[in-house]
Amino acid sequence: MDTIIQCENITHYYGQKMIYEHLNFEVARGKILGLLGKNGTGKTTIINILTGYLKPRAGICRIFGEAMERLSPAAKSRIGLLLEGHVQHAYFNIEQIEKFYSRFFPQWKREAYYELLKKLQVTPVQKISTMSCGQRSQVALGLLFAQDPDLLILDDFSMGLDPGYRRLFVEYLKEYITAENKTVFLTSHIIQDMELLIDDCIILDFGRILLHEPTSYILERFRRFRFDSDAPAFPANDILRNTERIGTHWETYSFASAAEVERELVKNGATVSRLSEDKLSLEDAFIGLTGKY
């Protein structure tokens, strides 16, 4: 299996504040990988490192086998980059920006861009700076489709979008990446949107990767367990994650089966009753893994 993105031992600090230490991950060709994490866990930092706009304190990332600091023009032409907030050259109008980018990419698909923009209530000479964030997102997406890159790096693609535009963005993107077998590396703070898109999921905690698993594995195996108990506390371990008392009952999250969870709970002599198990959405699973705070 081809590796498109490879990050080895990435360590980065902002001043004295550690962001990661020895972060390792890979993205295989054709995979859609979502990077999830609370605010401040370094999602955008990873995107910046990957695209060569931040030099980590240690470690190396490679895209298409090339070090991120010295990506060749050929490698860059194969990477579609969406910046946080759908930032584009706002002084252009719709026609001008298409004309500008088209000359850089030999495989430019002009019709893909205009096809997407047909649905927007904008004129071809409307400046991007006068558009709403939703409209700008469609321009940015249209440009990515026209570029037709092998790898898409999308930084917080949901940012600033209302539910309609978010859904539109996700649907178009999903259709495109599925049909064209693209590799995608994306972040978003709206996890429901990610759930519709991603094959694999990296959940970042402060300073490390908490989990890197296929989304289907998380959705199938990770469960919330509710139960009653008179125990004052339960120890945290690999089986019991984020165990806490909610009102009169307890909640814990686990990849283990109900039987294993019950065994773990009673191990220290606690009494446990009315143990129930809930399937989770990706957002609930994220909360279960990282905690609410």
Place this chain on the structure above:
Amino acid sequence: MYTSLFYKEWIKARKLLLLLLVVFAAAVAYTLLTTIKQFHANPVAFWEFIVENNSIRTGYMRYLPLGAGILLAIVQLTPEMHNRRLKLTLHLPLDESKILCSMSGFGLALLSGLFILSGTALLLGLRIYFCPEIVYSDFIASLPWWMGGFTAYLLTVWICLEPVWKQRIFNAIPALCCISLFYTKALPGAYVPLLPWLTVLMTAGFFFPFYSAIRFKHGVQ
């Protein structure tokens, strides 16, 4: 690809260019009209001034190249630094140093066109009334101002590309000192021995923006 990069710079700078053309044309016209007026009002005093100072008092244009250079750099670079759009520009499939050279090159070419056009118009206008030696002497005396315009452009690009605000202020201090060398008040022609050094300073200015770009690439905060 280069055509496309120039197109982007053109879209950003075209309105300013129009404004600069009008301002420079007005300044040239004002300089010529004032000179002609002085010439006819009191020819003896006027010629006496020229003979004594070896200059025709075209000082109305003095700070225009400086203003043009600074404004053009701001108009080109501010949109790139807003929301860090420079990332999009540097992500284009072209060598990053070539992208930066093209952006600066475009600005320098625009300024050259503007300066050559207005300078030529001024000199041709003066040539109607004055002999070539006097016009040439006036041209040499005003040369540092035009060179100062190019240097101000390059140093403003350097400051604008700098990713950290505090460092921008630190950069502005040597930039101001450097630019002031081109505008020190002196007798006309006193600058001539300094012209090679000012040329070196102006040429060195071309490389400064690369340092800011490297800092931007390294994500310095």
